[in-house]
Amino acid sequence: MNDFPPADAADTSSTRIPRPTPAPAPLLITFTAFHDLHAQRYTDYAFAHLGDPTVVRDLVDDVFVALADHWHRVLAQPSPAAYAWALLRRVVEAECLRRAEHLALIEEAAFAYVLIERAKRLLEQVDECMVEDLGIGISVARAIQKLPGRQHDVVVLRFLAGYTPTHIAEVMGIEEGTVRSLVSQARTRLKTRLAPRRTLESGRTHDDEE
Structure with a gap:
């Protein structure tokens, strides 16, 4: 069992977690460096799921408070970055559940439009016919939502937040080659999931023309 509070301890509807007592100087220096490196990346990932800047800011702050409270134990992990990312x-999943929203991306037309604009490279490599179709955008959002853990994370960070594989590897605590492999696996899964939709859409268009 780890020393972190349960995920819902970061529930932003409750009383805010108090700031931790100051750590010894060496620990404080390493924590500050970690915070400065990853805070924006954490924020972008959380925002892709929640879409509320205030909730996201408070949630990310609470995550860093929890990390700071146990920073010496975090540093003792084989990969502090992977431990913190988990x-x-x-916490993001718990907040999504609390808000009775989906665990991944918002399935609204407005979001689908943003998805198309931000992720054209991904969509073009899955199916070049998809890039201008808003309905397809919604289907892609749902398909991304169903990607397994790390595949989902790298797609959000790479194609929605715009981070490089190097930056994604840093924030998730994995190898850059693993990031590239996960992106490739995600593209394959998306193509497989979306193929039936393309077949139905093509058939519907043909029927309409008749």
């Missing part, structure tokens, strides 16, 4: 992911 905590962020649990």
Whole structure:
């Protein structure tokens, strides 16, 4: 069992977690460096799921408070970045559940439009016919939502937040080659999931023309 509070401890509707007592100087320096490196990346990931800047800011702050409270234990992990990322992911999922929203991306037409604009490179590599179709955009959002854990995360960070594989590897605590492999796997899954939709859409268009 780890020393972190349960994921819903970051519930922003409750009393805010108090700031931790100051850590010894060496620990404080390493924590500050970690915070400065990853805070914006955590924020972008959380915003892709929640879409509320105030909720996201408070949630990310609470994650870093929890990390700071146990920073010496975080540093003792084989990969502090991976350990911290797992905590962020649990907290984001818990907040999505609390808000009775989906665990991943918002399935609205407005979001689908943003998805198309931000992720054209991904969509073009899955199916070049998709890039201007808003209905397809919604289907892609739902398909991304169903990607397994790390595939979902790298797609959000790479194609929605715009981070490089190097930056994604840093924030998730994995190898850059693993990031590239996960992106490739995600593209394959998306193509497989969306193929039936393309077949139905093509058939519907043919029928309409008749």
